Amino acid sequence: MPFQVLSHTADTGIEATSDTLPGLLAALATGMFEFMEPVPPGTPGEPVTVEVESASLEDLVVDLLSELLFVSESEDAMLTRFEVELPSPTNARVTATAVPIDRSGMVGAPIKAVTYHDLTIEERDGGWYGRVYFDV
Amino acid sequence: MDLKRLSDVVWEVPQAGGMRVPGRIFADDALMEVVMQDRSVEQVANVAHLPGIVAASFAMPDIHWGYGFPIGGVAATRVSDGVVSPGGVGFDICCGVRLLASAFTEADFEARRAAVMGELDRRIPRGAGKGAIAPGTIVREVLADGAVAAVRHGYGHPEDLERCEERGRSEGADPDVISEKALVRGREQLGSLGAGNHFLEVQVVDRVEDPAAAGAFGLAPGMVVVMIHCGSRGLGHQTCTDHLRLMGEAMRRHGISVPDRQLACVPIRSREGEEYLAAMAASAKFAWANRHILAHEARQAFATAFGVSEARTGMRLVFDVAHNLAKIERHEVDGSPTEVCVHRKGATRAFGPGHPDLPEDLRQWGQPVLVPGSMGTASWVLRGTDRNPAFASAAHGAGRLMSRKQASRRSPGREVRAGLESRGISVRPLSVSLLSEEAPYAYKDVDVVAEVCERAGLATRVARLRPLGVVKG
Numbered sequence: 202m203p204f205q206v207l208s209h210t211a212d213t214g215i216e217a218t219s220d221t222l223p224g225l226l227a228a229l230a231t232g233m234f235e236f237m238e239p240v241p242p243g244t245p246g247e248p249v250t251v252e253v254e255s256a257s258l259e260d261l262v263v264d265l266l267s268e269l270l271f272v273s274e275s276e277d278a279m280l281t282r283f284e285v286e287l288p289s290p291t292n293a294r295v296t297a298t299a300v301p302i303d304r305s306g307m308v309g310a311p312i313k314a315v316t317y318h319d320l321t322i323e324e325r326d327g328g329w330y331g332r333v334y335f336d337v
Numbered sequence: 338m339d340l341k342r343l344s345d346v347v348w349e350v351p352q353a354g355g356m357r358v359p360g361r362i363f364a365d366d367a368l369m370e371v372v373m374q375d376r377s378v379e380q381v382a383n384v385a386h387l388p389g390i391v392a393a394s395f396a397m398p399d400i401h402w403g404y405g406f407p408i409g410g411v412a413a414t415r416v417s418d419g420v421v422s423p424g425g426v427g428f429d430i431c432c433g434v435r436l437l438a439s440a441f442t443e444a445d446f447e448a449r450r451a452a453v454m455g456e457l458d459r460r461i462p463r464g465a466g467k468g469a470i471a472p473g474t475i476v477r478e479v480l481a482d483g484a485v486a487a488v489r490h491g492y493g494h495p496e497d498l499e500r501c502e503e504r505g506r507s508e509g510a511d512p513d514v515i516s517e518k519a520l521v522r523g524r525e526q527l528g529s530l531g532a533g534n535h536f537l538e539v540q541v542v543d544r545v546e547d548p549a550a551a552g553a554f555g556l557a558p559g560m561v562v563v564m565i566h567c568g569s570r571g572l573g574h575q576t577c578t579d580h581l582r583l584m585g586e587a588m589r590r591h592g593i594s595v596p597d598r599q600l601a602c603v604p605i606r607s608r609e610g611e612e613y614l615a616a617m618a619a620s621a622k623f624a625w626a627n628r629h630i631l632a633h634e635a636r637q638a639f640a641t642a643f644g645v646s647e648a649r650t651g652m653r654l655v656f657d658v659a660h661n662l663a664k665i666e667r668h669e670v671d672g673s674p675t676e677v678c679v680h681r682k683g684a685t686r687a688f689g690p691g692h693p694d695l696p697e698d699l700r701q702w703g704q705p706v707l708v709p710g711s712m713g714t715a716s717w718v719l720r721g722t723d724r725n726p727a728f729a730s731a732a733h734g735a736g737r738l739m740s741r742k743q744a745s746r747r748s749p750g751r752e753v754r755a756g757l758e759s760r761g762i763s764v765r766p767l768s769v770s771l772l773s774e775e776a777p778y779a780y781k782d783v784d785v786v787a788e789v790c791e792r793a794g795l796a797t798r799v800a801r802l803r804p805l806g807v808v809k810g
Contacts, residue, residue, distance in 0.1 A: 304768065
């Protein structure tokens with residue numbers, strides 16, 4: 202699994218690692234949605250594209266995940282199969298697959314928002330490490 | 338971190354480093370032992386760094402680790418030179434609790450249990466994403482007029498408004514500062530519970546500790562009541578997200594630094610501060626209206642299940658109070674009346690007897706303070722005191738003891754459900770597996786939290802409520 206769920210008293214967090222920064226962003230996005238409802242591989246869905254420009258790399262992570270949550274809620278869908286392009290460290294273009302939500306099948310509390318609390322995005326051991334906490 | 342004990346239920350986090358005031362935690366020994374196991378004390382200290390904070394960074398007896406502020410955190414900042422922090426309100430702006438009395442007894446409920454729970458299950462939208470009782474076309478009106486707009490559209494009654502904090506409409510709201518994204522989310526969710534720890538619960542008044550106050554609040558032993566816990570849904574979440582994003586940059590411009598980016602803040606009297614407060618107040622109006630609409634639907638459910646008119650259900654509003662809000666209030670600071678912005682993040686406003694903002698018929702008793710517990714234990718109605726040491730604030734719930742991960746590892750949702758049903762508590766969840774995250778064992782003992790509130794002078798106990806049936810997201 203490219204991510205781990207972190208223990209938190211009231212809310213939740215995930216941490217992930219990847220060889221590349223685009224890979225890290227994809228792993229964090231995957232973790233955020235799989236925490237709520239894992240989508241079986243190959244489930245058909247609709248393609249969605251999101252583009253975000255931010256002031257810093259940390260802002261980019263929060264803005265991107267927040268935008269994906271917005272798309273999920275407004276489309277009533279879970280997102281999966283993320284492909285991330287980074288034209289620059291503060292600009293991301295993401296394509297994903299939107300799959301209709303199954304509310305009765307949710308395994309984790311729905312995530313309300315992405316926080317800046319203890320947010321960490323850094324190069325570590327020749328790759329990338331990220332940690333994000335969410336409000337649930 | 339070394340804490341100094343000030344009394345049997347008051348602990349001080351000594352002022353150190355960049356802290357502008359000390360921290361103050363209300364807890365007994367057992368609660369304190371739990372507090373020390375997560376990072377909430379560090380968060381109490383972090384909040385004490387906010388510019389303009391006065392007296393102390395307070396934490397209620399249900400304190401636990403949050404993001405930025407601890408859950409149960411209270412901070413008052415001077416309006417003249419202090420800051421407002423969206424993190425001190427949280428993403429679920431104006432999340433709160435509403436309690437409805439009824440004309441029914443526990444025996445009445447037992448005779449119609451299946452019908453009542455079936456009607457509630459069918460009528461109450463819940464869970465993630467879309468699902469609403471009210472049409473999205475009235476959202477703009479709601480952002481301008483709050484619960485008043487809900488009443489105008491046939492949800493609830495004008496007399497309900499008297500029993501809502503701020504009569505269901507926050508001062509200073511500006512619907513025009515709510516983003517299009519927030520509107521998109523809000524249009525599909527007006528009149529919905531959401532998920533997580535939100536619920537609609539049928540309860541019975543199990544024990545009355547203060548008969549005179551209980552009578553004034555309209556409560557009596559054996560009465561069936563309905564408690565609703567929810568907030569401003571995606572509209573509020575998006576509004577907080579929008580403003581946190583703007584504040585990162587604004588904070589640099591105002592030369593403010595804080596130990597946790599989630600505590601991002603700007604001067605109250607700045608353009609960004611005023612815009613946030615206007616957006617927060619508009620989102621609060623959405624939350625007041627949301628609870629008003631859900632209460633209307635609960636009344637319809639009881640009327641249908643009992644085969645009576647809505648009037649015969651006797652489902653009057655006892656009170657509706659928020660526990661995630663920042664409000665401009667006047668309090669005594671260093672012996673002088675001072676205008677402060679009181680941030681309550683998982684803390685309930687608790688005005689004492691005689692406060693002019695309370696409805697006339699409740700004024701002599703102090704404000705009803707609603708403290709929901711876990712779905713298997715109890716909830717409490719407290720009342721405000723005139724000696725509250727924390728800017729008229731009290732606990733907002735039992736407070737989590739276990740992380741969601743720990744709780745769901747302990748037993749699966751179907752076992753939690755079976756356990757509750759065997760104790761006479763009907764459960765209508767949207768997702769059975771999520772029940773384990775909200776299991777009774779995941780929370781502290783709400784009876785202890787209520788008792789510590791009383792011992793610390795935050796609020797006094799009026800009535801204990803026992804759950805009979807729960808509707809969960």
